[in-house]
Amino acid sequence: MxxxxxxxQRLPSRHIADELRRAIADGELSPGDKxxxxxxxxxxxxxxxxxxxxxxxxxxEQGLVVTQQGRGAFVREAQRLFRFGSDRYSKKxxxxxxxxxxxxxxxxxKVARIEVVGIDRERPSQEIAERLGVSPDADSVLHRExxxxxxxxxxxxxxxxxxxxxxxxxxxxxxxxxxxxIYGRLEELGHVMTDVREEVxxxxxxxxxxxxxxxxxxxxxxxxxxxxxxxxxxxxEVSRYVHRADLAGLLYEFSVV
Amino acid sequence: MxxxxxxxQRLPSRHIADELRRAIADGELSPGDKxxxxxxxxxxxxxxxxxxxxxxxxxxEQGLVVTQQGRGAFVREAQRLFRFGSDRYSKKxxxxxxxxxxxxxxxxxKVARIEVVGIDRERPSQEIAERLGVSPDADSVLHRExxxxxxxxxxxxxxxxxxxxxxxxxxxxxxxxxxxxIYGRLEELGHVMTDVREEVxxxxxxxxxxxxxxxxxxxxxxxxxxxxxxxxxxxxEVSRYVHRADLAGLLYEFSVV
DNA sequence: TAGTGGTCTAGACCACTGG
DNA sequence: CAGTGGTCTAGACCACTAT
Numbered sequence: 285m286x287x288x289x290x291x292x293q294r295l296p297s298r299h300i301a302d303e304l305r306r307a308i309a310d311g312e313l314s315p316g317d318k319x320x321x322x323x324x325x326x327x328x329x330x331x332x333x334x335x336x337x338x339x340x341x342x343x344x345e346q347g348l349v350v351t352q353q354g355r356g357a358f359v360r361e362a363q364r365l366f367r368f369g370s371d372r373y374s375k376k377x378x379x380x381x382x383x384x385x386x387x388x389x390x391x392x393x394k395v396a397r398i399e400v401v402g403i404d405r406e407r408p409s410q411e412i413a414e415r416l417g418v419s420p421d422a423d424s425v426l427h428r429e430x431x432x433x434x435x436x437x438x439x440x441x442x443x444x445x446x447x448x449x450x451x452x453x454x455x456x457x458x459x460x461x462x463x464x465x466i467y468g469r470l471e472e473l474g475h476v477m478t479d480v481r482e483e484v485x486x487x488x489x490x491x492x493x494x495x496x497x498x499x500x501x502x503x504x505x506x507x508x509x510x511x512x513x514x515x516x517x518x519x520x521e522v523s524r525y526v527h528r529a530d531l532a533g534l535l536y537e538f539s540v541v
Numbered sequence: 542m543x544x545x546x547x548x549x550q551r552l553p554s555r556h557i558a559d560e561l562r563r564a565i566a567d568g569e570l571s572p573g574d575k576x577x578x579x580x581x582x583x584x585x586x587x588x589x590x591x592x593x594x595x596x597x598x599x600x601x602e603q604g605l606v607v608t609q610q611g612r613g614a615f616v617r618e619a620q621r622l623f624r625f626g627s628d629r630y631s632k633k634x635x636x637x638x639x640x641x642x643x644x645x646x647x648x649x650x651k652v653a654r655i656e657v658v659g660i661d662r663e664r665p666s667q668e669i670a671e672r673l674g675v676s677p678d679a680d681s682v683l684h685r686e687x688x689x690x691x692x693x694x695x696x697x698x699x700x701x702x703x704x705x706x707x708x709x710x711x712x713x714x715x716x717x718x719x720x721x722x723i724y725g726r727l728e729e730l731g732h733v734m735t736d737v738r739e740e741v742x743x744x745x746x747x748x749x750x751x752x753x754x755x756x757x758x759x760x761x762x763x764x765x766x767x768x769x770x771x772x773x774x775x776x777x778e779v780s781r782y783v784h785r786a787d788l789a790g791l792l793y794e795f796s797v798v
Numbered sequence: 799t800a801g802t803g804g805t806c807t808a809g810a811c812c813a814c815t816g817g
Numbered sequence: 818c819a820g821t822g823g824t825c826t827a828g829a830c831c832a833c834t835a836t
Contacts (some may be wrong), residue, residue, distance in 0.1 A: 592805080608821095
């Protein structure tokens with residue numbers, strides 16, 4: 285039910301893509317297998333190389349294959365997803381001494397590394413300012429940006445925003461925030477995380493994200509805008525999580541009221 | 542921080558893309574504005590038309606522009622997102638007589654339409670069978686597929702899976718399920734939705750999804766695998782929601798325990 | 799070194815949109 | 818009708834990978 289088939293047949297690039305797609309679906313080509321080269325496909329179907337190339341591009345756009353310069357095009361391997369559950373902020377998990385990311389990496393037998401990329405005083409975007417309850421017209425937030433790696437492969441970017449006046453001069457302005465991380469320090473400032481609000485969407489990566497996450501074409505990102513609310517219902521922390529969608533998934537479990 | 546700039550400069554297609562991206566970021570080109578035609582760009586930058594075309598394709602892949610045959614390429618308009626909150630299963634909302642989708646459409650002043658595409662007895666995929674607790678080797682599920690439209694624009698596909706033996710001969714096999722929809726009937730069968738589990742990921746659409754949702758290239762889908770658990774913690778319903786990521790977002794609000 | 803994908807040129811015809 | 822994007826041809830050179 286994709287497109288009008290009579291038309292698809294007449295477009296050589298679609299025709300080649302359809303045949304390759306079928307071969308993948310039927311298991312003639314398994315994950316990790318190499319596709320025929322562009323030049324081979326061009327010869328087989330009596331087309332220009334560009335046309336065979338377009339067929340492979342269509343499959344890459346759907347995330348079915350990945351290309352590697354100098355090597356070939358390959359059927360994408362299914363990857364085990366990182367799962368971030370809605371219990372990831374719970375005290376119980378905090379007490380393990382491991383952050384959600386380290387916990388998940390450990391489950392998969394991978395080595396977690398977290399890199400602090402920047403800690404800067406900034407003027408917040410409208411989106412952040414609204415949620416944190418600060419002015420969008422002043423340098424009112426502290427922006428901490430972290431990069432997360434599993435076995436040295438980059439998997440997520442996290443930007444955390446805090447009210448600058450509140451954290452000025454505290455450990456929250458340092459790379460090493462001490463025991464229990466930023467949530468530990470925020471508790472000392474009187475904010476116990478009580479409620480969480482997460483706005484989830486997906487989009488194609490910006491160029492900087494694509495290059496940092498080493499994203500193959502055709503892989504979107506999950507964009508999670510997270511707001512932490514304290515015991516008084518006051519927002520005290522806003523973070524944006526950008527995950528590779530092919531490596532990460534989110535898990536939410538909740539009761540219906 | 543995108544790519545090596547010295548190299549980017551040497552690749553005409555990237556160079557053109559970068560300049561257009563900057564024009565969009567700086568507001569020289571606003572959402573809805575038409576980009577220069579491929580032929581104009583080719584002339585301006587002294588390249589072949591294919592090269593200018595490649596530049597526009599790069600932007601389309603990132604979701605920054607959309608192309609329309611015979612009209613031109615346009616800066617994508619920001620769209621208000623449909624929001625599906627974690628209270629969408631609550632009794633309170635059910636009592637309004639409106640389903641979550643109708644409620645959200647109403648908020649935006651749009652007309653909701655739901656089309657029942659199919660109601661079939663099927664053999665479930667491994668993924669569905671596991672979550673519903675049925676055999677993957679028999680026709681053990683009833684599959685109801687619905688398409689959702691807002692102002693006649695398709696925005697989501699929902700496939701609901703129920704245990705066949707349990708719903709055989711009930712209204713759940715009909716298009717019209719009666720008051721309070723399928724959840725109303727399932728309560729009569731002894732299943733009160735008590736807990737919900739949602740597994741969220743994103744991916745590029747399959748061809749059938751792309752064509753049904755009329756997705757422009759560069760727009761991913763949000764894929765939500767939802768499991769409903771009853772008062773005894775028993776899963777009784779599994780649904781897969783496929784949303785256009787450029788029109789839909791998810792909102793989860795929960796307390797930290 | 800041979801083979802691969804990445805990019806580019808300079809054309810061509812088609813299908814669709816709008817005046 | 819002219820202008821647009823969609824697709825295609827038949828070449829070319831480059832950068833990268835593997836042997």
